Each structure stands twice: as structure tokens, then as C-alpha cells.
Amino acid sequence: MTPLGPARSDNATSSSHGSHTRQTSSLDRTPQPYHIRGDSLIKATGLFTFTASDTRNGHITSSFGRSESSESGTEADDEKGPLLKGLPAPPLRLRKGLRGSSPAGLTPAASPLPTPPAFVEAREFEYFGANQKTTKRTQQAGKQTKDFEAYKRRKRREIVRRCAETSLLCVIAAIVGSSECHSAELWNWSNELIAFLILPPLAYALYPLRIARRARVAGKTSLQALRSGFHIPSRFDPGPLLYPVALPVMIALSLFDRSAAFLPAAIVCGLSSIPPLVTTTSRIPALGDHIHWLVSVLPLHTSNWQLLHGDIPISLPLKLGPASPLSQESLILFYPLHLAMVSVLGYLTTSSLDISELQLLSTALINLYVFAASPQAEILKAMLWLGGLCVLISCRHFLIWEVALARVPTWKLLRRRAPRDFISQIDQSICALLTRGRLHRKRGVSSDSEDELPVKQFPRIRKLQVNGRASTMPTTEALSSMEVPLLRSPSFDTPGSSRPSRRNTFTVFGPQGRKELPTDVRKAQSNTAGRPNAFMSFTLEQARARKYVYAALAYVLVMLTILGPIRLYVDKRALSGHEPFGWALGYLLGNIPKFRFWVVSNNLDKWICLPPRSKVDAVFDRHISVEDIRQHILGPANTRLLICIYCVAVLLVGIVAVFRLTSVVEVDTRRKVFHGIMVAMLLPSIFVDPCFIALALSLVLAIFLLLDLFRASQLPPISKPLTTFLAPYVDGRDHRGPVIVSHIFLLIGCAIPLWLSLAAAPRSGEGPWAGWDTTVRDLNMVSGVICVGMGDAAASLIGRRYGKTKWCWAGGKSLEGSLAFAIAVVCGLSATWVWLRIGGWAPWNGQSIGLVMGKCIVAGLGASLLESTLTAANDNVVVPVGLWLLVRGLHI
Known part of the structure; x- marks a missing residue:
């Protein structure tokens, strides 16, 4: 145990002076660590316990455990004072937003820790509770042995999980490959596929050998070098090594019968997604990038090699064909484009996405940019690529200023004096006139900023005796360490004034309790210390006026982007020169x-394109199908209008149901209502008009991304309502970064299988409607809706209530939930298979019902096992893609 004061004598540790130990529960951390009164520190408060003082030296001693970060983001976390070091870990966040106004009896306990960890630095999200050094000198060797054995058992279970995950991915790849192995054209790409199958395992196998060689050069023995090179750490996750590399190639193989150009692009993107750590070099970092680039394009140069007996080499340009959108030169540039995309996406999403998700997102955007040919794909490309770049370039500074201004506490602005120069006085007068009504309503209370305080409200001070010295502590809760200047003179807050050194929360700890920062960090802080923050010099009226000005400019620029570049691009590339709004x-x-x-009658037919009239004079001498009704009775346009009305009605009913159930059921159940809304809207309508549904999902995705950009940038007036509406339905992943990804991933998971099914599909239509219809109707179009809307909802509802038998690995998934997932997927695939034939889109005499049911069971079990073992990416995206691959590979 570490004393707070000077070292105690041996008598101070005797049993007569017994020492109270800190409670070790990780859920005992007080939510108000600065709100502890002096009398509460005499007994156990969940932080640590002050013990009886030694009468001979008059110092108070205490016991505390290892240091834990409070994750509050304040400067107090950087202090090495024993009080803050003794704070236990914060309480675990309830998964999937289970912290609303739900009744106490219906809200379940905290879910198990998520896997993979939200971010590498999060020590509380580790897979395994590895041996951690403790400051307790009285820890028994038996407890250490017991903890180590438990650690080894958890590690073995996680190894089983990762082996099962890797084996399942190999099985899915085998199913996909076996379905296309009879294609004669695929054999022409055997050299590229063989090179792709060899290069990633070879790179992964050489990495531990390189680590062992470095250790051997450093002076370790051969055995120690081999152990350091081939040691598998507890946090090892094979997902980033597998999914970004293998999934693009598996998708390209499934779509090979439509376009052979998907395969070389997927090979290059897959090899570009190998983690940079595998190819990096310690002495020359740039050399690793060049090696990685060489590895990514190496399969392109194997076309002229004869790797198999009897294989006839064919050059890459001949295999691509003259009509291909790709060339060998463009494929070589995929690696730098992919590298730049990952960097930009990582900057925009910060820590909201895992590295596997960033790699997969970059690969998807590159393929969309290269292979967008249908009108729906061109519109999606215009919104994501052209619109995203325009908004990033034009609105970047306004959004950054908006976020920086929102982080300034209002109480600091309230203490600013009126400007003295003439221009600043005019600015102050105009801003006061613009914000007069709002400030009058908000006077004396906190408003937009999270940490605003009333103008003249100072916390009451209590004196606390610690180690024989007096210390002060405010009785009101301090929201951040930025509020410490409330106790100082206002003159210290003026820009350019000399500020005294910040004292610790407890004066007894002194300067030795501070965390020693690295030299480069101290130099950077000293260089920026004299730079005044421009937003700190504003008054409250100026800051509030600028906040709305920045928001207005951002809205105007976004609207100009939509009406300008996006509209012109869609006009030319997707609508054959027709005006988008009239079309x-x-x-x-x-x-x-x-x-x-x-x-x-108004001669608007040149601006508004009219489809041909429906032919209703046809005599149907057979069963009238849904397709006949759409084409010959209602008409395609009326059918699309009815689909819109139906979807809006389902959405309104679902939202009303959510608000009605708010006081009855838990938050997780209300979240599953949105899954049911997606199923009710999309499952019956996708086969009716898949091109229209694909366009609608693209537009909704763009709206979701744009609204979340406004919300994360805190643009008034829509930022607060959006945050308030989404707050009860977020999960642990949404707290990892600025982006709320739950609803976006839900939409993407439903849409990706449909977009992939329509990729390079044959199109129909004439004139302004060319490419806006297709004859392709496949069961895999709805695999995302079935997987996310039915399987995930069933697994969550059943697993949380009846899941008692857990999988042998960590993660909290139960066998009952996985079985419910598989049953829901099988039922959804079977019902959709019947609907596909009732609607007249597929014949009844294709396959036997028993064979179809067997294939559906295999697909459902595979998707369920993938959902239970997935660690590297969001299951709402990867699992629908896995089910799509299984359905296409099994030819259901």
C-alpha cells in the first residue's frame, strides 16, 4: 500500500492501526468525484478510505489501487495525485441505449463487454483481463495463480472463437468458389487468383519471422526471439487480416458471370487492405509503402505466366476487353487511391469506425467510382463522391468553427467585457440586436453549451484537512477542469495575460503529483500557450450570432451543392440530359x-417526362401476377406512387407505436420496432420495383449522412432535436466517435445486398427511362432485410430474455439467440421464395421444396454462426453480405 504522506514507521502498519482498503468493484466509481464532502472521506465512499493517523508523526495514510483513467477528458485526469489515481473505473455503459425512461423492472443489466474493443487505448474493453500489476503488498500467490488460470481459459476460448471465425469464412469462400468453378472464363484468371491466395498468407507468415529477427539482432537468444516473434497477444484480432482482404474478392467471384472486370479490381483492393504493419519497415518507413504497393499490383503481372499445367497465358488487356471501364494503368493507381481514401475517411469519422470498416468502406467507394454505370449507381456516386467532396471543401472551415465555438463554455463568454474599439462596438451592437430576444429568454440559465453556469454563481467552499493541511473543494459539481478559473480573478482570463500555474485539486499533492509529459508535448504546449483563442475574446452576443451565421452559411453551401454540381451531374450521366426535378x-x-x-395542356412535356400509357386492353387468359398488374393495369409510375404511400404509412404507424411503447417496454425492444419497420416496408416491395427501391435507399442514405453531419457539427437549430431523438436508441459503438452509426449501418445492411444484386444486371427501358427497369429478380436481393430486420431482431429479443446457454467464447452471445437468428432467417428466406413465385417473377418448377429448405437451413446456420463469431466489423453490414454470398453460392 502506498502512503499519501511521508513514509510510515513499521509500527504504523501494525494490526492495531488496521488499514481499510478501497472497494475494488469497477461499478463503485462516484459520478461526482469532485462533489465529495470532507465528512464522507472518513468512511468508504467507493473511492478510497482514509485510515487512522499515526499519532507519532501525525500523518494520515490511505490505501488505494492502481490508477484508472476517468475518461472525462479533463485536465484532472492527467494529474498523478493519489485521489484521482485511486478512482475506480467508471460504470459500464449499458448496451444499445438501455438507459431511458424505461421501468426499472424491464431494463436489463449491463451487457457483456463488446468485442472487438472500441479503440485500442480503451483498457476497460480488453478481451482478457490480463495480469495487471497491483499496489497491494499483501496479495497472495494463490490469487495470482487463480487469476492467471482464468486468464488462460479465456484466452483459449477466444482462440477457439477466432479459429471458428476463420474456418467459417473459408467455408463461405469455398461455397462461392464452387458455384463458379465450372465457368470457362474464370479459368483464364487462375494466375491472378493463385497469386492472390499466396501473397496474404505469405506476408502474414513473414511478419513474425521479421519480429524474431529484430529480437535476435537486439541481443536476445534464439528461443527468446522465436517466442517474441510468434507470441499471439491477448488482443490479437484476425478480422482486419481477413474481411477487408477476402470479402471484395468473394463478392467479385459471385458477380463474375455478369462482369469479369470486378475481379482484378477486387484483387488489388483486397491486397491494398492488408494492414500496413505487416509490410512496414522500421528503418525506412516509406519503403514499407512501396513494398505494399508492389504486392498489390503483383497479381496483375502474372497473366503471362504459366503457373498451371496446360494453362494458356492471356494478357490482362485481352481478358478485360475493350468495353471494360478498367485498364492496367488504372488498376495500378488503386493502391494510392485506397490509401488516401482510408486517411480521409478516418479523419471524418475519427474513432467511430474500426479499421476493418474503414478498409471495406474505402473499397466500396472505389468500386462505386469505377463501375457506376446504371442510373441508380450514378446518382449514388454523385451524392457520395461529388457531393461529399464539395461539402468537405466548401463547408469545412464553417463546421470546424462551429464545433470550436460550441466547446467554449458560456460562463466564460458571460464574463467578457464590452469591446472598446469602434468596429468591435458596432459588431457587438449588431449581434446584441440579433440575439436580444433569445438571450432575454435564456438569461440566468444555461443554454446551448453543455457546461454553462449562471453569471454570478460561485460554488460554496468547504475546508478539508488532508495530511495536516487545509484544502478547499467546491460542493457543487464541477463539470470539467475548465471551470477552475471561477475561483480566480477575471483578469486571468483575458487573452495575453499571465496566468498562474494551475494548482492540483488537492493542494497537499503539490507539483510532484502532476503527470510528466513527454518533451515534444511540453514544447508544443509552450509554443501554443501564448496564442489567444479567437473565440475566447467574443462576448456572449457575438458568439451566439456567429454560431447562427456559420450554420446559415453551411446550409446555403449544401443547398448550392445539391442544386449545382450534383444536379448537373445527374442530368448528364443518369437521366440522359433531362432535368432532374421535372423527370x-x-x-x-x-x-x-x-x-x-x-x-x-401547358406544354410542359419537354420538362416533365411522361411514360407511355398503360395497355389495359390485354386479355389475360392465365393467372394475373403482380408484374402484370404493375405493367398493364396500374402502370409503373402509379405502382411507385403506391409504394411510397405504403412505406410512409408503415413508417408513421411504427413511429406512433414507438412513442406509445415508451413507458411500457425497454429501449432495446423499441429499437427492434425500427427493424420491423424496415421488414414491413422493404420485404414486399423490393421485388415489385427493385430499381426504384435501390434509388430510394440511396437518397435516404444521403439524407442520413447529411443530417448526422449537421448533428455532429452542432449546427443550430436541428442539432439538438436530432440528438434528443436519437439519444435513447444509441448503443456503445455510437459513443466511440462523433458519428452515430446505428441507424446508418441498419440502412446500409438492408441496402448493400440489393445494390450488389443490381450490379451489372441487364436493364430495360426506352428514352428517358432507359436503365430504370430490370427483369432480374433474385432471392439474394432481400438477404439484407431478412438478416438485419428479422434475424438480428429475433436474436436480440430471444437472447436477452431466454438466453442462458452462452457460447464458449466471450461476447455475451447465447445459443438460444443464435438459434432464433437462424430460424428467423430460414423463415424469411422460405417466405420470400414463395412470394417470388406468387408475384410471377420466377417459375414454380425450378427446384424441389425439400432441396430449397435444406439450402435455406444451411444459409441460415452460416449467417447465425457468422453473427456470433464476428469481431472485426459491424454485424449489420458484414453478416448481410455473408448471407448474400451464401444465397448466391447455394443458388437458392
């Missing part, structure tokens, strides 16, 4: 007689 009116309302008469 959209005809796309939805073109089959209404009154609307057609109004367009023709």
Missing part, C-alpha cells in the same frame, strides 16, 4: 390522367 415528377406521377393532361 422526378414524371417518374412518380406520370400515369395519373389529370397530371398528364395538365402537363400536355
Whole structure:
């Protein structure tokens, strides 16, 4: 045990002076560590316990455990004072937003820790509770042995999990490959595929040998070098080594019958997604990038090699063909593009996405940029690529200023004096006039900033005797260490004034309790210490006026981006030169007689495109299918209009149900209502008009991304309502970074299988409607809706209530939940298989019902096992893609 004061004598440790130890529960941390009164420190408070003082030297001693970060983001966390070091870990966040107004009896306990860890630095999200040094001198050797044995058992279970995950991915790859192995054209790409299968395992195998060689050069023995090189750490996760590398190639193999150009692009992107640590060099870092680039393009140069007996080499340009959007030169540039994309996406999303998700997202955007050919893909490309770049370039500074201004506490602005120069006085007068009404309503209370305080409210001070010295502590809760200047003179807050050194929370700890920062960090802080923050010099009126000005400019620039570059691009590349807004009116309302008469009578037919009239005079001598009704009775435009009305009605009913259930059921159950809304909207309508649903999902995705950009940037007036609405439905992943990814991943998981199924599919239509219809209807189009909407909801609802038998590995998944997932997926695939034939899109005499049920069971079990073992990415995205691969590979 470490004393707070000077070293105690041996008598001070005798049993007569017994020492109270700190409670070790990780859930005992007080939510108000600065709100502890002096009398509460005499007994156990969950932080640490002051013990009886030694009468001979008059010092108080205490016991405390190892240092834990409070994750509050304040400067107090950097102090090495024993009080802060003794703070236990904060309470675990309840998973999936289970902290609303739900009844106490219906809200479950905290879920197990998520895997993989949210970020590498998060020590409380480790897979295994590895041996941690403790400051307790009385720890028994038996407890250490017991903890080490428990650690080894958890590690063995996690090894089983990762081996099962890798084996399952290999099985899915085998199913996909066996379904396409009979293609004669695929054998022409055997050299590239062989090179792809060899290069990643070879790079992964050489990495531990390189580590062992470095250890041997450093002076270790051969055995120690081998142990350091081939030692598998507790936090090892094979996901980043597998999914970004293998999934693009597996998808390209599934779509090989439509376009052979997908395969070389997927090979290059997959090899570019190998973690940089595998190819990096310690002495020359840039050399590792060049080696990685060489590895990514090496399969392209194997076309002229004869690797197999009887294989006839064919050059890459001949295999791609003259109509291919790719060339060998463009494929070589994929690696630097991929590297730049990962860097930009990582900057925009900060820590919201795992490295596997960043790599997969970069690969998807590159493929969208290169292979966008259909009108729906061109519109999605315009919104994500063109719109994203325009918004990033034009609004970047305004969004950064908005975030920086929102972080300034209002109480600091309230203490600013009125400006003295003439221009600043005019600025102050204008801003006061603009914000007069709002400030009058908000006077004396906190408003936009999270840590605002009333103007003249100072905390009451209590004196606390620690180690024989007096220390002061505010009785009101301090929201951050930035509020310490409240106890100082206001003159210290003026820019350029000399500020005294910040004292510790407890004066007894002194300067020795501070954390010693690295030399480069201290130099950087000293260089920036004299630079005044421009936002700190504003008054409250100026800051509030600028906040709305920045928001208005951002909205205007986004609107100009939509009406300018995006509109012109869609006009030229997706609509064959037709104006987008007029074309959209005809796309939805073109089959209404009154609307057609109004367009023709006002000579607007050149601006509003009208589809051909429906032919209702056909005599149906057979069963009328849904496709017949859409084409010949209602008309395509009226059908799309009915789909819109139906989806809006389902959405309104679902939202009303969510608000009605707020006081009855828990938050997790209310979240699953949104999964049910997606199933009810998309499952019956995707086969009716898949191109229209694909376009609608693209537009909704763009709206979600744009709204979350406004929310994360704290743009008024929509930032607060969005945050308030989404707050009860977020999960642990949403607290990792600025982006709330739950609803975005839910939408992407439903949409990706549909987008992949329509990739390079044959299109139909004439004139302004060319490419806006297709005859392709596959069961794999709805695999995302079935997986996310039905399987995930069933697994969560059943697993949380009846899941008692856990999988042998960590993660908290239960066998009952996984079985519910598989059953829901099998039922969804079977019902959709029947609906596909009732609607007239597929014949009944294709396969036997028993064979179809067997394939559905295999696909459901594979998706369920993938969902239970997945560690490296969001299951709402990867598992639907895995089910899509299984459905296509099994030819259901």
C-alpha cells in the first residue's frame, strides 16, 4: 500500500492501526468525484478510505489501487495525485441505449463487454483481463495463480472463437468458389487468383519471422526471439487480416458471370487492405509503402505466366476487353487511391469506425467510382463522391468553427467585457440586436453549451484537512477542469495575460503529483500557450450570432451543392440530359390522367417526362401476377406512387407505436420496432420495383449522412432535436466517435445486398427511362432485410430474455439467440421464395421444396454462426453480405 504522506514507521502498519482498503468493484466509481464532502472521506465512499493517523508523526495514510483513467477528458485526469489515481473505473455503459425512461423492472443489466474493443487505448474493453500489476503488498500467490488460470481459459476460448471465425469464412469462400468453378472464363484468371491466395498468407507468415529477427539482432537468444516473434497477444484480432482482404474478392467471384472486370479490381483492393504493419519497415518507413504497393499490383503481372499445367497465358488487356471501364494503368493507381481514401475517411469519422470498416468502406467507394454505370449507381456516386467532396471543401472551415465555438463554455463568454474599439462596438451592437430576444429568454440559465453556469454563481467552499493541511473543494459539481478559473480573478482570463500555474485539486499533492509529459508535448504546449483563442475574446452576443451565421452559411453551401454540381451531374450521366426535378415528377406521377393532361395542356412535356400509357386492353387468359398488374393495369409510375404511400404509412404507424411503447417496454425492444419497420416496408416491395427501391435507399442514405453531419457539427437549430431523438436508441459503438452509426449501418445492411444484386444486371427501358427497369429478380436481393430486420431482431429479443446457454467464447452471445437468428432467417428466406413465385417473377418448377429448405437451413446456420463469431466489423453490414454470398453460392 502506498502512503499519501511521508513514509510510515513499521509500527504504523501494525494490526492495531488496521488499514481499510478501497472497494475494488469497477461499478463503485462516484459520478461526482469532485462533489465529495470532507465528512464522507472518513468512511468508504467507493473511492478510497482514509485510515487512522499515526499519532507519532501525525500523518494520515490511505490505501488505494492502481490508477484508472476517468475518461472525462479533463485536465484532472492527467494529474498523478493519489485521489484521482485511486478512482475506480467508471460504470459500464449499458448496451444499445438501455438507459431511458424505461421501468426499472424491464431494463436489463449491463451487457457483456463488446468485442472487438472500441479503440485500442480503451483498457476497460480488453478481451482478457490480463495480469495487471497491483499496489497491494499483501496479495497472495494463490490469487495470482487463480487469476492467471482464468486468464488462460479465456484466452483459449477466444482462440477457439477466432479459429471458428476463420474456418467459417473459408467455408463461405469455398461455397462461392464452387458455384463458379465450372465457368470457362474464370479459368483464364487462375494466375491472378493463385497469386492472390499466396501473397496474404505469405506476408502474414513473414511478419513474425521479421519480429524474431529484430529480437535476435537486439541481443536476445534464439528461443527468446522465436517466442517474441510468434507470441499471439491477448488482443490479437484476425478480422482486419481477413474481411477487408477476402470479402471484395468473394463478392467479385459471385458477380463474375455478369462482369469479369470486378475481379482484378477486387484483387488489388483486397491486397491494398492488408494492414500496413505487416509490410512496414522500421528503418525506412516509406519503403514499407512501396513494398505494399508492389504486392498489390503483383497479381496483375502474372497473366503471362504459366503457373498451371496446360494453362494458356492471356494478357490482362485481352481478358478485360475493350468495353471494360478498367485498364492496367488504372488498376495500378488503386493502391494510392485506397490509401488516401482510408486517411480521409478516418479523419471524418475519427474513432467511430474500426479499421476493418474503414478498409471495406474505402473499397466500396472505389468500386462505386469505377463501375457506376446504371442510373441508380450514378446518382449514388454523385451524392457520395461529388457531393461529399464539395461539402468537405466548401463547408469545412464553417463546421470546424462551429464545433470550436460550441466547446467554449458560456460562463466564460458571460464574463467578457464590452469591446472598446469602434468596429468591435458596432459588431457587438449588431449581434446584441440579433440575439436580444433569445438571450432575454435564456438569461440566468444555461443554454446551448453543455457546461454553462449562471453569471454570478460561485460554488460554496468547504475546508478539508488532508495530511495536516487545509484544502478547499467546491460542493457543487464541477463539470470539467475548465471551470477552475471561477475561483480566480477575471483578469486571468483575458487573452495575453499571465496566468498562474494551475494548482492540483488537492493542494497537499503539490507539483510532484502532476503527470510528466513527454518533451515534444511540453514544447508544443509552450509554443501554443501564448496564442489567444479567437473565440475566447467574443462576448456572449457575438458568439451566439456567429454560431447562427456559420450554420446559415453551411446550409446555403449544401443547398448550392445539391442544386449545382450534383444536379448537373445527374442530368448528364443518369437521366440522359433531362432535368432532374421535372423527370422526378414524371417518374412518380406520370400515369395519373389529370397530371398528364395538365402537363400536355401547358406544354410542359419537354420538362416533365411522361411514360407511355398503360395497355389495359390485354386479355389475360392465365393467372394475373403482380408484374402484370404493375405493367398493364396500374402502370409503373402509379405502382411507385403506391409504394411510397405504403412505406410512409408503415413508417408513421411504427413511429406512433414507438412513442406509445415508451413507458411500457425497454429501449432495446423499441429499437427492434425500427427493424420491423424496415421488414414491413422493404420485404414486399423490393421485388415489385427493385430499381426504384435501390434509388430510394440511396437518397435516404444521403439524407442520413447529411443530417448526422449537421448533428455532429452542432449546427443550430436541428442539432439538438436530432440528438434528443436519437439519444435513447444509441448503443456503445455510437459513443466511440462523433458519428452515430446505428441507424446508418441498419440502412446500409438492408441496402448493400440489393445494390450488389443490381450490379451489372441487364436493364430495360426506352428514352428517358432507359436503365430504370430490370427483369432480374433474385432471392439474394432481400438477404439484407431478412438478416438485419428479422434475424438480428429475433436474436436480440430471444437472447436477452431466454438466453442462458452462452457460447464458449466471450461476447455475451447465447445459443438460444443464435438459434432464433437462424430460424428467423430460414423463415424469411422460405417466405420470400414463395412470394417470388406468387408475384410471377420466377417459375414454380425450378427446384424441389425439400432441396430449397435444406439450402435455406444451411444459409441460415452460416449467417447465425457468422453473427456470433464476428469481431472485426459491424454485424449489420458484414453478416448481410455473408448471407448474400451464401444465397448466391447455394443458388437458392
